[in-house]
Amino acid sequence: MEASMAELQLDKIDLHILKLMQLHGKLSNQELAEKVGLSPSPCSRRVKSLEEAGYIAGYATLLSAEHFDLALTAYIQVRLEKHSTEILEAFEVKVSSYDEVQECCLLTGSDADYQLKVLVRDMKHFKIFLLDKLTTNDHIAGVRSSFVLKQVKNQTSIPLPI
Structure with a gap:
């Protein structure tokens, strides 16, 4: 069952992940995990949960x-x-x-x-x-x-x- 925005309680790690992803969109899961102090698997699961809950609206490349x-x-x-x-x-x-x-x-x-x-x-x-x-x-x-x-x-x- 997908988590809704109301069901997912964001903690400091989730907020840190979101901030880093906004500022550095090309970070690999490995790099992101290192920066937030997690191993890659839990970091990947958190990102997937944030996507499913609607906190991450999509991904884009910004052109000059x-x-x-x-x-x-x-x-x-x-x-x-x-x-x-x-x-x-x-x-x-x-x-x-x-x-x-x-x-x-x-x-x-x-x-x-x-x-x-x-x-x-x-x-x-x-x-x-x-x-x-x-x-x-x-x-x-x-x-x-x-x-x-x-x-x-x-x-x-x-x-x-x-």
């Missing part, structure tokens, strides 16, 4: 955008004309299909309904994305774009109570 000439990051705030469930869901499905969109968040406390983080080569490609893809949606009432001048912090790990 600059090596692919993706130099322009834009944040686009999108305001929709109507807020029916069908319109919101249709917008989310369409936006999710665009490779340029790194993040899409439904907002509250703002004039915008959604905020998109978009990664493209340059302003020419941004214009193509904006005019040929995003704003072809009939339900968009307005967009506001901001461009990243300097990335001060980019973190994929979440804070853990260690």
